[in-house]
Amino acid sequence: xxxxxxxxxxxxxxxxxxxxxxxxxxxxxxxxxxxxxxxxxxxxxxxxxxxxxxxxxxxxxxxxxxxxxxxxxxxxxxxxxxxxxxxxxxxxxxxxxxxxxxxxxxxxxxxxxxxxxxxxxxxxxxxxxxxxxxxxxxxxxxxxxxxxxxxxxxxxxxxxxxxxxxxxxxxxxxxxxxxxxxxxxxxxxxxxxxxxxxxxxxxxxxxxxxxxxxxxxxxxxxxxxxxxxxxxxxxxxxxxxxxxxxxxxxxxxxxxxxxxxxxxxxxxxxxxxxxxxxxxxxxxxxxxxxxxxxxxxxxxxxxxxxxxxxxxxxxxxxxxxxxxxxxxxxxxxxxxxxxxxxxxxxxxxxxxxxxxxxxxxxxxxxxxxxxxxxxxxxxxxxxxxxxxxxxxxxxxxxxxxxxxxxxxxxxxxxxxxxxxxxxxxxxxxxxxxxxxxxxxxxxxxxxxxxxxxxxxxxxxxxxxxxxxxx
Numbered sequence: 001x002x003x004x005x006x007x008x009x010x011x012x013x014x015x016x017x018x019x020x021x022x023x024x025x026x027x028x029x030x031x032x033x034x035x036x037x038x039x040x041x042x043x044x045x046x047x048x049x050x051x052x053x054x055x056x057x058x059x060x061x062x063x064x065x066x067x068x069x070x071x072x073x074x075x076x077x078x079x080x081x082x083x084x085x086x087x088x089x090x091x092x093x094x095x096x097x098x099x100x101x102x103x104x105x106x107x108x109x110x111x112x113x114x115x116x117x118x119x120x121x122x123x124x125x126x127x128x129x130x131x132x133x134x135x136x137x138x139x140x141x142x143x144x145x146x147x148x149x150x151x152x153x154x155x156x157x158x159x160x161x162x163x164x165x166x167x168x169x170x171x172x173x174x175x176x177x178x179x180x181x182x183x184x185x186x187x188x189x190x191x192x193x194x195x196x197x198x199x200x201x202x203x204x205x206x207x208x209x210x211x212x213x214x215x216x217x218x219x220x221x222x223x224x225x226x227x228x229x230x231x232x233x234x235x236x237x238x239x240x241x242x243x244x245x246x247x248x249x250x251x252x253x254x255x256x257x258x259x260x261x262x263x264x265x266x267x268x269x270x271x272x273x274x275x276x277x278x279x280x281x282x283x284x285x286x287x288x289x290x291x292x293x294x295x296x297x298x299x300x301x302x303x304x305x306x307x308x309x310x311x312x313x314x315x316x317x318x319x320x321x322x323x324x325x326x327x328x329x330x331x332x333x334x335x336x337x338x339x340x341x342x343x344x345x346x347x348x349x350x351x352x353x354x355x356x357x358x359x360x361x362x363x364x365x366x367x368x369x370x371x372x373x374x375x376x377x378x379x380x381x382x383x384x385x386x387x388x389x390x391x392x393x394x395x396x397x398x399x400x401x402x403x404x405x406x407x408x409x410x411x412x413x414x415x416x417x418x419x420x421x422x423x424x425x426x427x428x429x430x431x432x433x434x435x436x437x438x439x440x441x442x443x444x445x446x447x448x449x450x451x452x453x454x455x456x457x458x459x460x461x462x463x464x465x466x467x468x469x470x
Contacts, residue, residue, distance in 0.1 A: 088196060235404075294396045
């Protein structure tokens with residue numbers, strides 16, 4: 001019988017007072033009964049509007065129908081036809097602005113919990129299935145993929161399914177890209193990412209870590225080594241700063257550095273090998289998902305107080321509603337309509353580098369919203385004479401990232417736009433260099449995991465057509 005409840009089955013979570021002191025996953029996942037009950041809310045629309053909102057076109061009504069029947073493995077196999085990273089997508093994709101935003105049930109209530117169901121199915125499969133993935137017969141062609149993030153892994157997986165010998169070159173010591181260095185354990189456990197990576201390895205994909213394309217090897221050398229096409233999915237790992245006084249002080253981090261130290265360099269351990277804040281007061285500047293991740297990580301690292309400093313109001317906050325709610329529940333203070341103008345420092349002989357100074361506060365100015373800008377967002381305007389000093393010991397800048405220029409600098413014929421993104425054909429991912437394709441944040445700048453995966457799928461199809469036409 002259909003479940004006509006206007007509300008989703010709630011997601012079980014750790015209690016805020018407990019979870020803010022550990023790095024265990026916040027959301028605990030649906031039980032089988034929860035999943036079946038939530039699946040019963042799906043009307044199985046013939047027009048399938050939810051699919052149009054999915055960048056990788058997962059067959060959503062079909063996999064949900066399998067859940068209704070209790071065929072969880074069958075549901076997973078349907079998702080796996082379109083997505084190489086279902087356990088990841090079920091956790092970090094902004095379903096509320098994608099597939100769920102198209103759900104008919106959302107007209108008079110909450111949409112079906114598509115993301116929660118995808119997560120349940122992927123977790124069920126990982127816990128119960130030990131059947132190795134099918135390894136396709138080799139078609140005799142080699143493709144190189146630069147970057148083991150969402151776009152690169154998706155492109156590699158889709159090409160492996162077509163029989164290509166794919167090698168993924170990753171600059172860091174762990175595969176996963178932003179999934180492992182950027183997203184905290186409490187939102188996306190590293191074991192989940194590793195499971196997805198292992199699935200690709202079992203399909204025949206080779207992954208070489210600690211290889212920086214543009215330094216260790218160039219794109220030209222990849223072609224010289226027999227690769228017939230190259231996909232660049234190197235992400236947008238170059239952090240942006242505001243250009244205000246004091247940003248070079250010790251205790252000022254980019255969100256990239258802060259999260260990488262915590263995630264991959266294990267700063268959360270009792271005796272960490274990397275220096276990072278322990279205790280004190282922390283200000284995170286920005287209002288996106290990365291800012292929420294940095295603020296909630298700081299709390300778990302022992303900060304006595306964490307502030308989100310954002311120059312617009314709550315209505316303009318770009319982070320996911322769920323992440324904002326979790327941050328508020330955990331005690332993070334949102335200082336909205338405020339903007340930093342200077343980071344203040346002092347010198348201390350008992351610290352490891354006194355000549356550069358250390359953060360002792362952040363001067364801010366209050367803002368008010370003016371007329372909308374070209375994107376329809378009201379412009380923040382400083383309020384004259386409203387400056388004040390926020391008492392903090394650590395500042396994390398989370399105001400965006402851009403693609404690293406290294407590959408462009410070492411690859412002839414590769415055009416980039418004014419923001420540093422690689423220029424590609426929209427429907428193929430083909431760049432201005434023959435045989436080189438690109439997708440994800442390396443093209444668009446910082447965006448969502450699922451949009452990067454969609455770009456990887458588009459490029460894989462185009463690479464196959466390119467090689468077969470040679």
